Amino acid sequence: MAIRLLHPDEYDLVTRSSFDSQDTFNVDEADFVSRTPRAKSFYQGQSLLTRLISTSFVGYHRITSPARCPRTRRHRCYHRLIARRACFFLYAGLALLIAFISLTFLFWPSYTYLPPHYRSLRQAVLQLNSPGRGNPRSEKVFIAAILYDPGGTLVGGQWGTAVRDLIHLLGEENVFLSIYENGSGEEGHRALQVLNERLVCNKSIVYEERFNFTRIPKDTLPDGSQRARRIAYLAEMRNLVLEPLEEPFQPQYDRLLYLNDVMFNPIDALQLLFSTNIDQEGVAQYRAACAVDFINAFKFYDTFATRDLHGYGMGLPFFPWFTSAGSGRSRQDVLEERDAVRVRSCWGGMVAFDAKFFQDSRSSLRRARREKQFVPTLDLPPANNDPRGPIRFRAEEEMFWEASECCLIHADIQVEPTSMDEVTDGGIYLNPFVRVAYDSTTHSWLWTTRRFERLYTVAHDLATRVAGLPFQSPRRAHLSGDEVVEEVWVPDAMSSSGGTFQMLKRTATKGGFCGGRDLQVIIEDRQLGQDGWESIPPPE
Incomplete structure (x- = not known):
C-alpha cells in the first residue's frame, strides 16, 4: 500500500488534543489538575479570576460525573469541592482587599489634599528665598521649648535645623526663641551653645546642670515620704521658658508656638500658625491649635492631654482617634477632614496659641497709649483665678488626682459653657494636616500612612467599643463654680x-x-x- 505523505498544512486529528474538538475531548472526563501540561494549555492567556472560576466548576463537574466519582467515593469528592471553593473565595477575597486598599491609597486618602490657602502658603515658601516669606502679615511669634537632649543629637541634628529654618521663614526680626534645658550633660550643653551661636533672632537660651527642686513644693505621700509631683515639675519648666514675656519693653506677640522634642517640617509649623481655621480675611482664628504627634507611623501619642469637644478621653490611638461617645463631634470632624477639629484640649507635640493669653494686656495697653497706637480691647479670661495676670501652666493640688498641665492650660484659656454636653466650639482645635513624630524614621512615613487611614474607621469603632473606651471621668461634666x-x-x-x-x-x-x-x-x-x-x- 502506498504511503501518503501529509501536507504541511494538514494535522493528524487522531493525535490532536484540543478543547475545541468535541470528537476527541470530553469535558466531564478531563482532569486538568492531574494533567499538568494540558492544564497549562487550557489556562494560557486567561485572567486570574477566570482561572479561579474555571477550577472551581471543574471540581463540580467531576463530582456530578458517575464515571469519575462513584457513590462509594462521593464524600471524598465533596471534600475536594469544598477545599476548591474555599481556595476560590480566599483568593477572590484577597484580590478584592488588595484592590480596595489600592483604590483607597490612590483616590481616597485621608488629609492628603491640602486646602487652597495651605497650597498658596506652601508655594510662596518654596518659590521665594527671602526671609519672612512664610509670614505674610509679619506677625510676632514667641517660640518656646523645654528639652532633654543628653547626646546633643536633637539640638545638633534635625530638630535644630528645623528651628533655624522656621525662624528664617518667619523673619528673624519677628521671632523670640526661648529654650530651657537641664540635665543633658556636656554633649547636650555643647550642642545648645552651638545653636545659640548660629541664631540671629532675639532669644533666651538657659541651661541648668540640675533642676532646682526647691522651686516646687513636695507632697507627703501616704507612706510618709516627701516627693515632688511630676505635673508640678513640668508646669514649672514650661513657665520658665515664658519668663522673657514678663521682661520690660517686650513687644506684644501675636502667636505663641510651643515645641516638644519632635521631628517637624517648618512649613507644617507655618500652616499650624497661620492656616488653621482662617476667617473671611484669611486670618487664622483660634485660642489654641495643635498638631498630631505619632510615636510610630500609626499610633497617636499624646492621649494624656487630649480630650474631645465634650471632654471625653481618647479611643484607641489610631485613626480617627476619637470615639463616638456623646455626640461624637470630634470624631465626625476628623472623618470630614476638617483642618480645625473641635476639641476641649490637645497638645500633639507642637501647639500654637493666641499669645494674648500669656502676656500682661495692661502693660501692652500702657505702651500703646504711650506710643499713641490704637489697640482693640483684648478679651482675656481670668488666669488661674487671678484676673490681673496672664495665663501660666499649673498642676492639680489634690492628692491622687492628676491632670496634664497641657490639658489644664486649655481649660484656663476657654470660656466655659453652661453645659459641657452642649458646647459647639471652644476655640481649641486639632489640625491633622500638621503631623510630627518623635524620630526621623516615623516622621518620614507619615505622608504615606495617612493614605490608608480611611480603612481603619470601622475597625477603630468596633475595637474601641470592645475595649470599653473612653474611660469615664467622674468630673468630666463639672464646671467651675458648680x-x-x-x-x-x-x-x-x-x-x-x-x-x-x-x-x-x-x-x-x-x-x-x-x-x-x-x-x-x-x-x-x-x-x-x-x-x-x-x-x-x-x-x-
Whole structure:
C-alpha cells in the first residue's frame, strides 16, 4: 500500500488534543489538575479570576460525573469541592482587599489634599528665598521649648535645623526663641551653645546642670515620704521658658508656638500658625491649635492631654482617634477632614496659641497709649483665678488626682459653657494636616500612612467599643463654680494608709475633664536608662 505523505498544512486529528474538538475531548472526563501540561494549555492567556472560576466548576463537574466519582467515593469528592471553593473565595477575597486598599491609597486618602490657602502658603515658601516669606502679615511669634537632649543629637541634628529654618521663614526680626534645658550633660550643653551661636533672632537660651527642686513644693505621700509631683515639675519648666514675656519693653506677640522634642517640617509649623481655621480675611482664628504627634507611623501619642469637644478621653490611638461617645463631634470632624477639629484640649507635640493669653494686656495697653497706637480691647479670661495676670501652666493640688498641665492650660484659656454636653466650639482645635513624630524614621512615613487611614474607621469603632473606651471621668461634666459632690483623698496621720477617700461637697474648679485617679511623682536621682517619674497607686 502506498504511503501518503501529509501536507504541511494538514494535522493528524487522531493525535490532536484540543478543547475545541468535541470528537476527541470530553469535558466531564478531563482532569486538568492531574494533567499538568494540558492544564497549562487550557489556562494560557486567561485572567486570574477566570482561572479561579474555571477550577472551581471543574471540581463540580467531576463530582456530578458517575464515571469519575462513584457513590462509594462521593464524600471524598465533596471534600475536594469544598477545599476548591474555599481556595476560590480566599483568593477572590484577597484580590478584592488588595484592590480596595489600592483604590483607597490612590483616590481616597485621608488629609492628603491640602486646602487652597495651605497650597498658596506652601508655594510662596518654596518659590521665594527671602526671609519672612512664610509670614505674610509679619506677625510676632514667641517660640518656646523645654528639652532633654543628653547626646546633643536633637539640638545638633534635625530638630535644630528645623528651628533655624522656621525662624528664617518667619523673619528673624519677628521671632523670640526661648529654650530651657537641664540635665543633658556636656554633649547636650555643647550642642545648645552651638545653636545659640548660629541664631540671629532675639532669644533666651538657659541651661541648668540640675533642676532646682526647691522651686516646687513636695507632697507627703501616704507612706510618709516627701516627693515632688511630676505635673508640678513640668508646669514649672514650661513657665520658665515664658519668663522673657514678663521682661520690660517686650513687644506684644501675636502667636505663641510651643515645641516638644519632635521631628517637624517648618512649613507644617507655618500652616499650624497661620492656616488653621482662617476667617473671611484669611486670618487664622483660634485660642489654641495643635498638631498630631505619632510615636510610630500609626499610633497617636499624646492621649494624656487630649480630650474631645465634650471632654471625653481618647479611643484607641489610631485613626480617627476619637470615639463616638456623646455626640461624637470630634470624631465626625476628623472623618470630614476638617483642618480645625473641635476639641476641649490637645497638645500633639507642637501647639500654637493666641499669645494674648500669656502676656500682661495692661502693660501692652500702657505702651500703646504711650506710643499713641490704637489697640482693640483684648478679651482675656481670668488666669488661674487671678484676673490681673496672664495665663501660666499649673498642676492639680489634690492628692491622687492628676491632670496634664497641657490639658489644664486649655481649660484656663476657654470660656466655659453652661453645659459641657452642649458646647459647639471652644476655640481649641486639632489640625491633622500638621503631623510630627518623635524620630526621623516615623516622621518620614507619615505622608504615606495617612493614605490608608480611611480603612481603619470601622475597625477603630468596633475595637474601641470592645475595649470599653473612653474611660469615664467622674468630673468630666463639672464646671467651675458648680456645687458638686466628689470623692477626694483626705490625709489622716492616724490612719495606717495615711488617709482615706471621702465623698465631700465642694465647689468645682476648672479642668475637671482633664483629670483622673492617679499620682505621679519625680525620681530625682534616676539612673541611666531609668524613667524620670513613677506612678503611685492609690491605697486600697
